[in-house]
Amino acid sequence: MTVYLLCFILLLVGLYGIITKRDLIKIILSLGIMGYAANLMLILFGYKSGAIYPILEKGVTPEIMVDPLPQALVLTSIVIELGITAMLVALAVRLFEKYKTFDITKIRRLSG
Numbered sequence: 001m002t003v004y005l006l007c008f009i010l011l012l013v014g015l016y017g018i019i020t021k022r023d024l025i026k027i028i029l030s031l032g033i034m035g036y037a038a039n040l041m042l043i044l045f046g047y048k049s050g051a052i053y054p055i056l057e058k059g060v061t062p063e064i065m066v067d068p069l070p071q072a073l074v075l076t077s078i079v080i081e082l083g084i085t086a087m088l089v090a091l092a093v094r095l096f097e098k099y100k101t102f103d104i105t106k107i108r109r110l111s112g
Contacts, residue, residue, distance in 0.1 A: 011037035035081040046070030
């Protein structure tokens with residue numbers, strides 16, 4: 001139960017960073033922290049104590065197996081997060097080239 005709570009706290013740390021920070025780079029990093037927390041939560045949901053890997057062999061009848069579906073979802077999530085992060089970094093670079101700052105309040109003021 002403690003691990004789930006720590007994972008939720010990690011999600012809240014990322015959310016706090018997105019809401020309160022004004023620097024685009026810090027917002028992108030906070031989004032990455034939130035994605036990591038979501039991936040960790042998915043892996044924790046699929047974990048079972050004392051379970052074996054989900055590869056069946058002849059003559060072995062497993063009683064408890066780890067669920068492979070959350071692992072596949074996390075792999076998909078990692079690829080999606082990589083694409084989103086690359087897009088946000090490219091957007092931040094373009095905004096920096098135009099406005100010479102990463103501060104979103106200054107960008108809003110300069111966009112006139």
